Amino acid sequence: MHICKLSDYFEITSSKRVFKSEWTQDGIPFYRAREIVKISKNEKFKDPIFISNNHYQEVAKKYGVPKIGDLLVTGVGTLGISLIIENEKPFYFKDGNIRIAVGRAGNVIGGGDWAKDRIIPDIIRSLNNNEVLKIRSPKATRPWQHVLEPLSGYLTLAYNLSLSESIHGQAFNFGPPPRSDYNVEQVLSELKKYFQNLKWDIEENKNFQESQLLKLDCSKAKQILNWESSMSFKETIQFTSDWYNRFMENSSSMKQFSIDQIKHYSQFKEIRNKK
Numbered sequence: 001m002h003i004c005k006l007s008d009y010f011e012i013t014s015s016k017r018v019f020k021s022e023w024t025q026d027g028i029p030f031y032r033a034r035e036i037v038k039i040s041k042n043e044k045f046k047d048p049i050f051i052s053n054n055h056y057q058e059v060a061k062k063y064g065v066p067k068i069g070d071l072l073v074t075g076v077g078t079l080g081i082s083l084i085i086e087n088e089k090p091f092y093f094k095d096g097n098i099r100i101a102v103g104r105a106g107n108v109i110g111g112g113d114w115a116k117d118r119i120i121p122d123i124i125r126s127l128n129n130n131e132v133l134k135i136r137s138p139k140a141t142r143p144w145q146h147v148l149e150p151l152s153g154y155l156t157l158a159y160n161l162s163l164s165e166s167i168h169g170q171a172f173n174f175g176p177p178p179r180s181d182y183n184v185e186q187v188l189s190e191l192k193k194y195f196q197n198l199k200w201d202i203e204e205n206k207n208f209q210e211s212q213l214l215k216l217d218c219s220k221a222k223q224i225l226n227w228e229s230s231m232s233f234k235e236t237i238q239f240t241s242d243w244y245n246r247f248m249e250n251s252s253s254m255k256q257f258s259i260d261q262i263k264h265y266s267q268f269k270e271i272r273n274k275k
Contacts, residue, residue, distance in 0.1 A: 012169055014075075015095040016063045023049050028056040029091040033077035036093065040083045051092055065092060099161045099168045105150035106143030106175035106216045109236065111243025111258060113147075119184065123191060123198060124244050133200040138185040143175040143216045146236040148265045149229045150174040156227045167224060175216035176229045190234065194241035230269040239265070 018030060027050040031039070038045040059065065066072065066085050072093060074081045109120045126133040153174030161167055182190075192198050221227045231239065239261060246257050 012100065013064070015093050016059045017095050018051060018055075018059075018092065022051060022055060024052050024055075026050050027052045029089075030093070031091055032094040033074040033081070036072055036074055036083050037078050037081045040081050056090060056092055059092060065090065099165060101157055101161050101167055101169065102171035103150070103154045103157050104171065104173050104216070105153070106145050106173075107214070108147045108150060109144060109240050110147035111240060111247070111254075111261070119187065120240060120244070123188075123195070124248075126199075127195055127197055128248075130197075133188075133198070134203045135184060135188070135200050136203055138188075138202050139183050141181045141183045142214050143181055144187060144233065144236060145174075145176050145229060146231050146239050146265075148239075148262065149176075149231060149236075152230075152265075152269060153221060153225075153227050156225050157221075160225050172221045172225065173216045173218045174221055174227065174229075175218045176233070178215070178217075180229075180233055181215060182233055187237070190237040191241060194238070194245060230272045231265075 023030065030049045030051045032049070035045055035048075056065070068085055068088060070085045072083045072085070076094075114121050123133055125131075153172070157167075157172055188198070188200055218228070243254075243257065243261065247254055
């Protein structure tokens with residue numbers, strides 16, 4: 001797997017700070033996030049703002065200005081709205097002081113997942129319908145992890161990104177330790193402890209191409225962010241099973257049960273991080 005920085009493919013910049021006292025009644029249009037959102041939707045806006053032509057020429061010479069093909073992304077207000085520059089009409093824009101990083105997770109499982117062709121939701125549907133689950137790749141090995149693990153990683157990444165520009169444009173993997181990869185059959189065997197009616201048949205399809213081994217190198221997250229997963233494989237399966245068992249018993253209580261699981265996870269993650 002190839003890991004890259006956004007900065008390897010794009011030049012990521014922001015604008016020079018323009019203070020309110022530097023706004024003018026006419027001149028070169030100056031757009032804030034709210035104006036960029038309007039323009040992206042082809043909507044008109046009231047009370048346009050300008051900077052002087054001299055000011056524009058100064059920042060253009062020293063720092064550069066938007067040109068055709070550039071992509072603006074709002075970093076304040078309404079976040080993440082993009083605008084591709086398609087003409088040469090001069091304008092300048094408010095700096096967003098935006099920092100970007102990429103987070104990637106392994107095979108995520110956990111309560112609340114009902115997607116099609118995913119192993120846990122398929123298991124629950126087979127149980128509800130009293131059906132035998134069909135498994136096509138029992139030996140396929142994946143970096144299984146509970147959904148709360150990568151979420152904690154993303155929050156850690158966002159926090160560190162707010163503190164330091166050094167990780168701006170970088171990518172991080174969030175997953176279990178290298179020796180914590182289990183195959184589909186091992187997942188089913190562990191789940192069987194919590195769902196005694198679970199039954200499955202192996203139905204291998206030679207025409208279906210699927211990677212037998214997927215792994216994530218998360219050493220960078222440990223080294224730079226001091227992040228590592230906290231849940232063992234058995235805890236991951238138990239957490240997931242507990243959620244779905246509770247759902248099948250009393251689906252109306254899932255909000256509080258989910259909050260309780262988050263609190264439980266946060267508590268033992270904090271304890272384990274101190275060790």
